[in-house]
Amino acid sequence: MTIVHDLTQQLQRKNDSKIVLLVADGLGGLPLTPGGKTELETANTPHLDALAGRGSLGGSIPVLPGITPGSGPGHLGLFGYDPLEYRIGRGVLEALGIDFELGPDDVAIRGNFCTLDAQGNISDRRAGRIASDIGAKLCEKLDQITIPGVEVFVRPVKEYRCVIVFRAAGLAGDVHDTDPQNTGGPPLAPQARNEQSRGTAEICVEFLRQARGVLKNDAPANFLTLRGIDKLPAIPRFEDVYGTRAAAIAVYPMYRGLARLVSMSVLDAGQTLSDQMDRLEKVWNDYDFFFIHFKYTDSTGEDGNFDAKVKRIEELDAVIPRITSLKPDVIAVTGDHSTPCKMKSHSWHPVPVLIAAENCRYDNVTTFGETQCRLGGLGQFEAKYLMLQLLAYAGRLDKYGA
């Protein structure tokens, strides 16, 4: 139990307030040239600016200064779970992302179909990015694999990606990846990181032995590598630690999975921002806390497409009135990390944060951007402390100590 949850469990107070946490994935950016503007600063965002005008800005450090997070730690931090305490394997994340209901006996693995050449060396780590329907058919075949004493599940994710789950009492999850991270050599043999995980490593060996036979005629997807082998971490329920009924309105499976990991209610979010807003309006009376996830600020950042990211930010800005017209008591807009187009990757830079609520200490900042956030009233803080502030602004935390 982190100190944050120790405090929120002790101090939580129920009321009728509504909190909206709008996460624009990879929101933070960089200017392309010295003195230039970031993506967010370039975007025309009248509605976000209006929120900035009546709110407080700041910078969120996803994990620690200089640490670039993946989506898992990035979101855990925003949800108030210390990303250095709660660690999520890639396999678990992928399983959550396809709505697979992981249990405590399950070891989850991210599988990547790959291409082996005649010598058994990897010639393509992504099997030519096979289409999703082909991947799905291969998964159906692999799902037939039987290993005595173990339930085996193989489920497609997208293109060359799949999830493998081994279910058996007492399995540990500490096994090294078999993906060598480069081509020209063979996949690595499954190797346990510790004594307790030997059994799991042996199951991996047997699974791969059978998979090699099953897939032998399916080039370019004639084999697969195993990554992020892990079990579900024990994570306290969001409602228990914060006293709010939380709903996740996210389109992409991974973010739905992350919300499910902390036991939010994961709602049907449709495919578009507009669908998400429809859902938000429909369930407004049923929950206290709404996590809304917008993916495309990250994917355009990863693509290095500055103009596209600017447009996506403007697209997000355009739906803000649909949120504010519901009159949330607290609305926070931020990202799980920065994804500067200039870097075409996640980064460690502080993420812009905006909180608009009654009792904000106005900071005379009236536009939402990285430069403005540096001067904002929230200052710079670790993402894991965002939830404390959202609850405070919502009047949902009692005083600490007499």
Next chain:
Amino acid sequence: MTIVHDLTQQLQRKNDSKIVLLVADGLGGLPLTPGGKTELETANTPHLDALAGRGSLGGSIPVLPGITPGSGPGHLGLFGYDPLEYRIGRGVLEALGIDFELGPDDVAIRGNFCTLDAQGNISDRRAGRIASDIGAKLCEKLDQITIPGVEVFVRPVKEYRCVIVFRAAGLAGDVHDTDPQNTGGPPLAPQARNEQSRGTAEICVEFLRQARGVLKNDAPANFLTLRGIDKLPAIPRFEDVYGTRAAAIAVYPMYRGLARLVSMSVLDAGQTLSDQMDRLEKVWNDYDFFFIHFKYTDSTGEDGNFDAKVKRIEELDAVIPRITSLKPDVIAVTGDHSTPCKMKSHSWHPVPVLIAAENCRYDNVTTFGETQCRLGGLGQFEAKYLMLQLLAYAGRLDKYGA
């Protein structure tokens, strides 16, 4: 031992420097309208502004972002004691607040007079808020209760509130409140949280049994409930951890008690700021560190009286020359928390901090206010790190590591 004290014990260096920590309780505020000024920004504070001009400003986070502290945790933080590590029960705080000299064998309890109806159910948890003189008389009667092997003290606080202290070797303090927090049912029976506290729970039972008889004709105050049952926490001495002889010049009992808790010398402070300044001047050569507490910035904030808080800040400003004329090496002005008039309560907002000393990194900020503090050279930091900075500016900390 916190990391702070681990460092200060290791690095402390003696010299002739003088440090003044002026705490304006609840100093931080909020503007009443967007774009408006806070109480501190509204006040005309030429002397504080002059200090700001030659000092550095910043924002102090009392506990963690979003956490609103009571006076206990607020002051412990300022004194460099992690308020999440050292917890003070309500009973202890009340006892300190009436200058009751708690010892290590004492269990302190906050008592609330209440009204029981004919069925023995609580009909008023505050006994109609009886006048203080009536409460005092009832305490005198209860103070006559004798329990074999235990010294019993009952002292009035104010109106329906009193302090009960049980003194006996080996008592533990983990007993649940007997106040059910609502009316219509009977008080709860004293219940130990652990095996070691069984004896204390039994003493509570016997005390309440006798109290029921003593008070039976004193309706509306015909019984009392017990809250915040606790012992003094073991807190290292201020002088030991910092190497400074510290004096507290505080008018209000609770703050005198908090200073006593960390073993400061608690001096006669009179009744007014002017009395406090007189005392400061008299003892200037006898101590290295001076904690001066000013209550009225908090009480006017709690009252929601913006103009009164502004005036109280100006009153504080007016005595600054009496402090600066003593030529302290370091003078710090801050609060234990914010008490915005807008909220009529303590809040979680960062508290303005001003440190004026030789070797400040001037931040080109020449007025003392929340907006200016956001841009100040000290940045935003947890209150528990203030002492490290005061010692540093006073030249009282050696280099860490070679």
